[in-house]
Amino acid sequence: MIEDFVLIISKLIATPVLAQSDNWPPKLIDLAEPFQDIFDLILPVGALIAVGMLIYGGYMWIISGGDPSKKQVAQGTLTWSIIGLVFLFLIKAILTLLLDFLGA
DSSP, rough: HHHHHHHHHHHOOOOGGGOOOOSSOOOOHHHHHHHHHHHHHHHHHHHHHHHHHHHHEEEEEEEETHHHHHHHHHHHHHHHHHHHHHHHHHHHHHHHHHHHHOOO
16 A cells, blocks of 8 residues: 555656656756746736735725725725736736747
């Protein structure tokens, strides 16, 4: 039982021997693709958080009741959530252009 578990885990984390690989040395595109894969996982989570903060900032603005300090905090929340969204999509565009330039 333990031997089977160790065998399965070792097969999952084992890496091929690079001396036997046809793609050595690695191409630049092979080095850039993991960043794209990681960002493809981060983008939806970041976008959901930013949209949630937009909603929260709008709610804070509504309940501020005309209090300038509360309204300023709500404006800051809205501003930074929009900056976060722009930053996410800007990085996505840069990575896409980079991978297209490298030939993926």
